[in-house]
Amino acid sequence: MxxxxxxxxxxxxxxxxxxxxxxxxxxxxxxxxxxxxxxxxxxxxxxxxxxxxxxxxxxxxxxxxxxxxxxxxxxxxxxxxxxxxxxxxxxxNPTSLKLARFLSNGLKRSKENVQFHYDIGNDFYQLWLDDTMTYSCAYFRHPEDTLTKAQKNKIDHILRKLNLQQGQRLLDIGCGWGELIITAARKYGVKALGITLSQEQNDKVWERINNEGLYNLVDVQLLDYRELKNQTFDRIVSVGMLEHVGKKHLGEYFATVQRLLTEGGISLLHSITGRDGRGTNSWIEKYIFPGGYIPRVSELIRFMEDFNLYLLDVESLRNHYTRTLEHWAQNFEKALPIIRGNKDETFIRMWRLYLNACAASFHSGNIDVHQFIFTKGPNNELPWTREYIYSHVS
Structure with missing residues (x-):
């Protein structure tokens, strides 16, 4: 037998x-x-x-x-x-993963982890992301929205939530390929700084800044957020970056945001969230996002309270991320003839599993994604209702 x-x-x-x-x-x-x-x-x-x-x-x-x-x-x-x-x-959750959660993401390790995933090459990501090169949950105002339209919707949704005013200073922690900071500068006239640990992303953002002539409004630096000194910002945004921070450094993230925000300043945090405290999946940890940790909503709110940050709003975009991943997975399959030109079948199966497993995880409710709006100390000047976010949306 x-x-x-x-x-x-x-x-x-x-x-x-x-x-x-x-x-x-x-x-x-x-x-x-x-x-x-x-x-x-x-x-x-x-x-x-x-x-x-x-x-x-x-x-x-x-x-x-x-x-x-x-x-x-x-x-x-x-x-x-x-x-x-x-x-x-x-x-x-195996014991090995439980222990791995507590590894420290110091400056050197954080940079290595980010570059492991994001420095595969801009050419690769361009094959299956949308035209804006936005690698985070989109926002589908209508089910038939294209991925590019939905990503532009998401950027617009975030910038409205920040209630930006001309001349303000905006920091984007983990700015990706720069769509948010460039849009913020063009549309609202703010001075925007993006920071990333990915050399590929940094190079692409500078290319966009140069092409659009936005030197006086937009800057990007290859920098860890913890290395920012002697600066303050009226608005701080972070989209899809907190998942890389690690469990041990969540408090450090909120302490840094609190330090960098002006009094009454507004921050928006866009992050994947978990429900049961497991933090991550061991295959994802090893092959896709080393050093990652998915926090619970309750963890994040507790840190906001600990650092005198006032929570104003929480919104779940779980179904939007499922739809986003469906688009990415379809685009990935369509791009296989090109991808096979320089990637082997092991790489292709790895990314196929990653994109489809994430779609399944969001759709099943195993994980979620939330946007949090909070201020440093009480801010009594903000609009009293959410109409300022939705009033111009058709």
């Missing part, structure tokens, strides 16, 4: 609610559930049981990445079914 196969048969027995088929390494196929299989899992070779028991998420993620496991059907559907099963391995 093949003990490995017995182990797998027991593992798959209650893993999915939809019917599916498993094809084993010796050619045997087994059907699970009633009806036609919605997808097929092909095991080219067994994964050691010790790896599955020790860290199932990492073991299966690596097996898919290197081709030991193949999926015929929707990768996203398979992952989402796992998230919807509270007993699946995606809801278990």
């Amino acid at each position: 093949d003990l490995d196969k017995v182990f797998y048969k027991n593992l798959f027995k209650n893993l999915f609610t939809d019917p599916f088929v498993v094809e084993y390494w010796d050619g045997e196929s087994e059907r699970y559930g009633d009806g036609d299989g919605k997808f097929k899992i092909i095991l080219r070779e067994p994964i050691p049981k010790s790896e599955i028991i020790g860290d199932s998420s990492l073991a299966f993620g690596e097996a898919y990445t290197i081709g030991k496991i193949q999926i015929e059907g929707s990768v996203r559907n398979v992952v989402e079914l796992l998230y919807n099963n509270n007993d699946s391995f995606l809801h278990r």
Whole structure:
């Protein structure tokens, strides 16, 4: 008797609610559930049981990445079914990951972590991001919005929330490829500083500043936010950056924002949030975002209170991120003929799994994304209602 196969048969027995088929390494196929299989899992070779028991998420993620496991059907559907099963391995956190959470993201490590993900190359990201090169959750005012339109909606939504006034100083912590700071300068006449740890992003933003002649309003620096000294800003925004800070440094982030904000200044934080305190997924931690940590809403609010930051508004954009990731995943597949020119199949499977698993995670409610508006100390000059955010939206 093949003990490995017995182990797998027991593992798959209650893993999915939809019917599916498993094809084993010796050619045997087994059907699970009633009806036609919605997808097929092909095991080219067994994964050691010790790896599955020790860290199932990492073991299966690596097996898919290197081709030991193949999926015929929707990768996203398979992952989402796992998230919807509270007993699946995606809801278990190994001891190794719990320990990894507490590794310190100092200045050197933070830069290395960011460059690991973002310095793959601007040419790669241009293939599947939108025209604005915005790599964060878009904002779909209408379901039929294109990705580019939705990303411009998101930038506009954020800038309205900040209640910008001409001549103010704006800091964007983790400015990406610069769409927000450039739009803020053009539309509101603010002086905007973007900071990033990615050399590729820094170079692209400078190219845009030069092309648009915005030297007097926009600046970008290759800098860690903790290195900013002797400056204050009327507005501070951070979109999709806090996830890189790490659990041990959340307090340091809010302390820095508090230090850099003028009295009564407004900050908007846009961050992925978790529900159960697990923080991250071990496969994501190893292959996509080393050093990352997804905080709970309650953690973030507690730090705001600790540093005399007054919370004004919280908005969930979870469904918007699902839709954003659907666009990214589709664009990625369309770009495969070009991507295969300089990336191997392991890289392609890794990114396919990442984009589809994230879409599944948001759609299942496993993770969320929130925008927080808060001020340094009480600000009694802001509009009394949210009409200033929505009054000009059609």
